[in-house]
Amino acid sequence: MSQIELDQGLADELAEAIGAEHVLVDPDLRAGFEHDLTGRFDGQALLVARPATSDEVSRVVRLCGKRGVPIAVQGGNTGMVGGAIPRPGEVVLSLVRLDDLGPVDTLAQQVECGAGVTLERVQERAREAGLDFPVDFAARGSATIGGLIATNAGGSLAARYGMTRAWVAGLEAVLADGSIMRRLRGLLKDNAGYDLTGLLVGSEGTLGIVTRARLRLTPLLPARAVGLFAFASIEDAFALLDALRARAPSFQAADYLHREGMELVCTHRGFPQPFRELHDTYVVVECAGQDDPTDELGEAAALAEDAILDSAIATDADGRRALWAYRESHNESLSSRGVPHKMDVTVPLASVPSFERDVRSEVVAALPDAEVFLYGHLGDGNVHVNVLGPPPDDRTVDDLVLRIVAHYGGSISAEHGVGVAKARWLSLTRDDAEIAMMRAIKRALDPQSLLNPGRILV
Ligand code: MLT
Ligand code: ZN
Numbered sequence: 001m002s003q004i005e006l007d008q009g010l011a012d013e014l015a016e017a018i019g020a021e022h023v024l025v026d027p028d029l030r031a032g033f034e035h036d037l038t039g040r041f042d043g044q045a046l047l048v049a050r051p052a053t054s055d056e057v058s059r060v061v062r063l064c065g066k067r068g069v070p071i072a073v074q075g076g077n078t079g080m081v082g083g084a085i086p087r088p089g090e091v092v093l094s095l096v097r098l099d100d101l102g103p104v105d106t107l108a109q110q111v112e113c114g115a116g117v118t119l120e121r122v123q124e125r126a127r128e129a130g131l132d133f134p135v136d137f138a139a140r141g142s143a144t145i146g147g148l149i150a151t152n153a154g155g156s157l158a159a160r161y162g163m164t165r166a167w168v169a170g171l172e173a174v175l176a177d178g179s180i181m182r183r184l185r186g187l188l189k190d191n192a193g194y195d196l197t198g199l200l201v202g203s204e205g206t207l208g209i210v211t212r213a214r215l216r217l218t219p220l221l222p223a224r225a226v227g228l229f230a231f232a233s234i235e236d237a238f239a240l241l242d243a244l245r246a247r248a249p250s251f252q253a254a255d256y257l258h259r260e261g262m263e264l265v266c267t268h269r270g271f272p273q274p275f276r277e278l279h280d281t282y283v284v285v286e287c288a289g290q291d292d293p294t295d296e297l298g299e300a301a302a303l304a305e306d307a308i309l310d311s312a313i314a315t316d317a318d319g320r321r322a323l324w325a326y327r328e329s330h331n332e333s334l335s336s337r338g339v340p341h342k343m344d345v346t347v348p349l350a351s352v353p354s355f356e357r358d359v360r361s362e363v364v365a366a367l368p369d370a371e372v373f374l375y376g377h378l379g380d381g382n383v384h385v386n387v388l389g390p391p392p393d394d395r396t397v398d399d400l401v402l403r404i405v406a407h408y409g410g411s412i413s414a415e416h417g418v419g420v421a422k423a424r425w426l427s428l429t430r431d432d433a434e435i436a437m438m439r440a441i442k443r444a445l446d447p448q449s450l451l452n453p454g455r456i457l458v
Helices: 003-018 027-033 054-067 119-128 145-151 196-200 234-247 259-269 294-303 317-328 330-337 349-366 396-407 423-429 432-445
Strands: 047-049 071-074 091-094 110-114 168-174 180-183 209-216 223-231 251-258 281-289 310-314 341-346 371-377 382-388
Touching (some): 003 047, 027 047, 027 091, 054 071, 054 168, 054 180, 110 119, 110 145, 119 145, 180 196, 223 294, 223 317, 234 281, 234 349, 251 317, 259 317, 259 330, 259 371, 281 294, 281 317, 294 310, 310 317, 330 371, 341 396, 349 371, 349 382, 382 396, 396 423, 423 432
Parallel strands (some): 047 091, 071 091
Antiparallel strands (some): 110 209, 168 180, 223 281, 223 310, 251 371, 341 382, 371 382
């Protein structure tokens, strides 16, 4: 049987299972599912299947499994490590139609939703009930809950609230044999056997396809203050971090950027420079409370005043958004300039300044025309290393940066996952026993390697 006939046979069976209009074979219809936000990853899918329910996801998995056709699982397609982009011969299984969002259970402080619901919709639903879902990042309007769970997304609030894992009370997943694993009771105390929910969180679609989730919520802190602070160096910015931790219980985010990022964003977005002079380092701080936290933010800033070169504080929604935009516009501004090599890494917080110095000097020594942009989440040592210049498929800069990460005792993936982008470097920061355990789990749950093959483990 030729490849074309085989594909048509699969397409026909899928059409019968989920409806012909939800099986996209036409290249124009597939196109939006075949390349990613960063512009670095693309690939041709056999077809795109868009099931609407967990049962339909199960049917798609069984039909693909019967023919040994691997599956690329995709949510909002905002990933940065190529994990959701099809490799040749893969079917894209898009979860965006699993978009039902339940009512908030205010007593349990939980909400249940389909994998295709966006982060923003969950946040809005929670806030209507006086609660909040405290994982947040710039792609909130498109990123889906299934993707957040698959990658254990972090974001700006992680230093205070932890990562997505901490907010998943239970989930439902379709396994590689098409069976459906349901653990949606949302019990806080539930030690009956292995933590299967925890295992699936962060497994990047390689062990099961998350189709539903029960999410924990936290009381909404409606009063907010955001400050933008300028420093001569990232070391100096640590003074403000220390002061916030000591004096501002309302402190919930401290994201940083550097001079080159500020210039890039202002040019791309047409923003005014925030201060009369350009500075080496900027930190966007957010405090949130039941009552206006501006005084707390001000007291912390006063403690660090020797280090602060300039500052602006906003309490109204537009002003807060405008200050955050200097940081949150980095990703799109970089993409407007080219295809960046994006390396989302963590190093111990104290090592961030020397890590950044090494990255800048070693990248420029190896690739004199490369441009380095560093920004990230100050509270947790999460640095987003972005390099413009090297061709998308050149691995020199990735190799160089990830080896520096290993040297500092960091992790090659902080919050974006390993995907296909970093799979070859996994052994830099995971030892042989850890990788053997990961392979054993993958083999046990997906012996045919149907689900997101080549992601995390090569
Ligand atoms: C961010 O913090 O802005 C996101 O993780 C995306 C990025 O790395 O640009
Ligand atoms: Zn980030």
